Every structure is written in C-alpha cells, then in structure tokens.
Amino acid sequence: MEPKYWQISVDNISIGDYKSGKTNGIVDSGTSLITGPSAEIEKIAASVGATKNIVGQYSIDCSKVPNLPDLEFNINGKPWAVPGKNLVIQAGGTCLFAMMGTLRTMATASFQIYIFAA
Numbered sequence: 001m002e003p004k005y006w007q008i009s010v011d012n013i014s015i016g017d018y019k020s021g022k023t024n025g026i027v028d029s030g031t032s033l034i035t036g037p038s039a040e041i042e043k044i045a046a047s048v049g050a051t052k053n054i055v056g057q058y059s060i061d062c063s064k065v066p067n068l069p070d071l072e073f074n075i076n077g078k079p080w081a082v083p084g085k086n087l088v089i090q091a092g093g094t095c096l097f098a099m100m101g102t103l104r105t106m107a108t109a110s111f112q113i114y115i116f117a118a
Contacts, residue, residue: 012072036113058097065090
C-alpha cells in the first residue's frame with residue numbers, strides 16, 4: 001500500500017444480511033462512489049435488490065429506495081451509518097446504486113480494500 005493513502009482498519013461493513021467482517025479501507029476525497037472488492041460489492045448489491053447493468057454499475061428499482069437499509073461501517077468500535085436512501089443516485093427516472101466493484105487489477109489478493117468517498 002502506498003503511504004500517501006489514508007488507510008484505516010474497518011471492523012465490519014454491514015447492510016441488510018451482508019456482513020464483511022474485518023477489512024481495510026481508504027478514505028479518498030477524489031472518489032465519487034463507495035468502492036470495494038467486486039465480489040463483495042456483488043453480494044451487497046444483491047442484498048438490497050440492485051442488479052448489474054451492461055457497463056458494470058448497479059441499478060435499483062426506484063420504488064425500493066425509501067425502504068433501503070442503512071449501510072453501516074464499524075471503525076474502531078464506533079458505528080458510522082449511511083442512510084439507505086443516500087446510497088442511490090436518481091436521475092431521469094433511473095436509480096443507480098452508489099457502490100461499485102474495484103477494477104480487477106486492483107482487487108488482487110493483496111488489495112482487498114474498500115474506498116470510501118469523502
């Protein structure tokens with residue numbers, strides 16, 4: 001890991017039935033969406049009913065937005081919640097789930113990390 005990143009230890013990430021267990025994160029002011037290992041983001045998206053589109057982003061039925069569970073990060077024993085409705089970008093009648101998988105080249109065994117948009 002490059003020393004220029006603001007890397008943190010994350011005790012757990014949870015939403016609905018999904019729980020990550022201990023993982024790592026980077027706080028990054030230049031990232032627009034919450035990013036994580038592709039396989040984990042697929043599980044998170046599935047847990048809230050989001051489906052992958054042709055360009056690899058996830059969309060969700062806009063009628064589900066008011067009932068989305070919160071995404072909770074537990075860092076140093078303290079929970080930090082992102083309200084479910086804030087995990088969606090709505091535009092032109094489409095609802096985009098604001099999480100995406102990392103590029104395959106980044107998501108190697110040595111780079112299983114989440115990037116938190118700041």
